[in-house]
Amino acid sequence: MSTPQPRPSVAAMPAYVAGKPPVERPGLVTYKLSSNENPYPPLDGVVEIAAEAAGRVNRYPDAGSTELYDALAKAYGVPAEELALSTGAVALIFQLVSAYCGPEDEVVFAWRSFEAYPIAVLAAGATAVKVPVTEGGRHDLDAMAAAITERTKVVFVCTPNNPTGTSVTQTELDAFLAKVPEHVLVVVDEAYAEFVRMDDAIDGIATYRSRANVVVLRTFSKAYGLAGFRVGYAFAPAPIAATLRAMALPFGVNVVAQAAGVASLERQAELLARVDDLVTERTRVVEGIRAAGWDIPDAQGNFVWFAFESAERCAEFAAAADEVGLVVRPYPPEGVRVSIGEAEANTRLIELAGSFPKG
Numbered sequence: 001m002s003t004p005q006p007r008p009s010v011a012a013m014p015a016y017v018a019g020k021p022p023v024e025r026p027g028l029v030t031y032k033l034s035s036n037e038n039p040y041p042p043l044d045g046v047v048e049i050a051a052e053a054a055g056r057v058n059r060y061p062d063a064g065s066t067e068l069y070d071a072l073a074k075a076y077g078v079p080a081e082e083l084a085l086s087t088g089a090v091a092l093i094f095q096l097v098s099a100y101c102g103p104e105d106e107v108v109f110a111w112r113s114f115e116a117y118p119i120a121v122l123a124a125g126a127t128a129v130k131v132p133v134t135e136g137g138r139h140d141l142d143a144m145a146a147a148i149t150e151r152t153k154v155v156f157v158c159t160p161n162n163p164t165g166t167s168v169t170q171t172e173l174d175a176f177l178a179k180v181p182e183h184v185l186v187v188v189d190e191a192y193a194e195f196v197r198m199d200d201a202i203d204g205i206a207t208y209r210s211r212a213n214v215v216v217l218r219t220f221s222k223a224y225g226l227a228g229f230r231v232g233y234a235f236a237p238a239p240i241a242a243t244l245r246a247m248a249l250p251f252g253v254n255v256v257a258q259a260a261g262v263a264s265l266e267r268q269a270e271l272l273a274r275v276d277d278l279v280t281e282r283t284r285v286v287e288g289i290r291a292a293g294w295d296i297p298d299a300q301g302n303f304v305w306f307a308f309e310s311a312e313r314c315a316e317f318a319a320a321a322d323e324v325g326l327v328v329r330p331y332p333p334e335g336v337r338v339s340i341g342e343a344e345a346n347t348r349l350i351e352l353a354g355s356f357p358k359g
């Protein structure tokens with residue numbers, strides 16, 4: 001062929017499927033519950049600060065994002081050199097895989113899990129090793145440890161797992177880390193860390209600080225409600241954090257996003273109170289769905305998971321949700337993920353769980 005061709009692994013990359021926008025329904029308020037977004041608008045003052053920063057967009061942003069690094073270091077009590085900012089945690093996932101993996105290498109992760117993992121692996125030309133989650137949607141950490149070979153360079157542990165919602169415990173994570181060779185990088189993707197309410201919950205910061213091969217990913221997109229600004233960050237031992245910063249596109253985190261991130265950290269207490277409200281809603285939703293007879297897994301993120309046996313059933317559930325003005329996220333054939341949203345949306349979901357045939 002005479003036209004330019006990408007590497008074969010790039011040509012094989014699946015497209016990232018984003019959550020659908022809500023469908024307009026006359027006489028019915030519709031809700032988008034398909035992207036795990038925060039239903040609350042930004043906190044008072046954040047939009048004004050972002051707008052003020054937008055007045056400076058003729059200039060490049062601070063390439064070192066100094067204020068945001070300092071604010072994160074202060075908020076979490078870590079040295080700035082152990083942080084790496086990027087344009088969403090998704091970008092950090094790509095940077096990690098590209099930095100640590102080449103064409104001969106393998107990346108182990110649970111499946112279903114976050115759909116950016118296989119895309120990032122193909123982008124680097126590496127090989128994805130998918131380890132099925134248990135029937136209850138949990139990571140099978142024993143099987144994941146067993147899947148590590150001499151080719152493995154990176155392992156992802158997504159906790160809470162998107163889309164099944166379950167979390168691994170600190171005890172389980174420690175037992176797993178003890179089995180992983182020291183030269184294998186373990187990426188603990190905690191995009192939903194702020195929503196976790198369980199015994200023996202992971203302390204991501206203590207974990208990365210006690211190991212030379214652990215990276216923790218966090219984001220402003222979910223609990224902080226800044227998905228549209230694209231800011232995520234990693235906690236990592238200094239050499240790994242430096243590698244991540246080296247792999248970032250120069251000036252990636254823009255001037256508006258930097259300002260909004262700093263402003264949001266200044267309002268952390270207020271934001272976390274909203275997270276508490278979402279967790280209260282999550283409890284109401286999980287209890288309501290279980291009371292309707294569904295055996296859904298423990299939900300530790302801002303979403304719930306309905307497991308199905310076929311793509312048809314996933315499509316039927318998504319269509320039934322559409323009918324009542326809820327846009328949900330099917331992952332055929334395994335199941336459907338539904339974000340916790342506005343109270344009215346959540347109530348409709350509980351009602352739908354009551355009326356939809358369990359098959």
Ligand SMILES: *Cc1c(COP(=O)(O)O)cnc(C)c1O
Binds near residue numbers: 087220
């Ligand atoms: C949403 C999400 C992310 C990252 O989101 P960004 O918006 O890119 O920061 C990372 N991991 C998981 C599991 C997610 O669900």
